[in-house]
Amino acid sequence: MASKPLKTETRGRVAILTLNRPEALNALNSELMNEVCDAVAKYSADEKIGAIVITGSEKAFAAGADIKEMQDQTYMDVFMSDFFARWNEVAYARKPTVAAVAGYALGGGCELAMMCDFIIAADNAKFGQPEITLGVIPGMGGSQRLTRAVGKAKAMDLCLTGRMMDAEEAERSGLVSRVVPADELLETAIGAAEKIANFSLPAVMMAKESVNRSFEVPLDEGLRFERRLFHSLFATEDQKEGMTAFVEKRKAGFKHR
């Protein structure tokens, strides 16, 4: 029996989704998309889970959308099925998501990582949007999220030449939040997720929503949105607990986790 293309496990309040198609360097096919999106929906709705880590193998986070699945598709096929639109569900997850990237994160793999709230990279990670070498362009956000993350010059360079950038360049460019040795990647990502998962969940979700909002609206609207969310958190017990714990010089015990 073929092994499952996605492995899922939980550690405390963290769900870990591991892309598992080693024979294809975790190329993203429709089955894997559905499994990842189902898992993200399931764990987002699970009150015992406070954060989700998405990872791959040491050789590849994901080497792109599955070229063999796409090869013979026609315009009508991809248009009528709105091919791969479902991946957006990862970007719209309300619970925080962390991408732990080792090895190749190319094409759809880079785009999936960018749908997560932030990326922690192993020192062997390689990012790129090589679609141009296949006669197409990025289709899951590569020309949009990458440009917002690294700016026009670098995004154009990557999308037009199809070259890869290593972890050091990715961190320098603002695509990844941290680079760690490959053998520490998963523990670092789970540690970050665990930390997030133990804060007040409404505050975490609002922080995520507010940062994401900055990409959608003018500054003044974004500032107003942030301020209103900030005000609303004073309706939570966790605001009282967090501030009282600080004043009493003890660790906060958040209730809404």
Ligand code: CO8
């Ligand atoms: N799709 C399918 N199979 C793949 C893919 C892929 N993206 N990448 C690797 N594989 C397979 C190979 O075919 C090979 O299988 P087999 O042994 O059966 O031939 C196996 O994985 C191992 O790969 P290699 O032998 O090539 O391994 P190397 O270590 O020599 O090379 C590379 C690694 C450099 C990563 C190389 O595999 C490569 O270039 N892969 C393709 C990278 C790429 O072009 N990715 C972009 C794909 S297009 C895309 O992602 C578009 C997304 C947007 C879609 C949204 C639509 C709306």
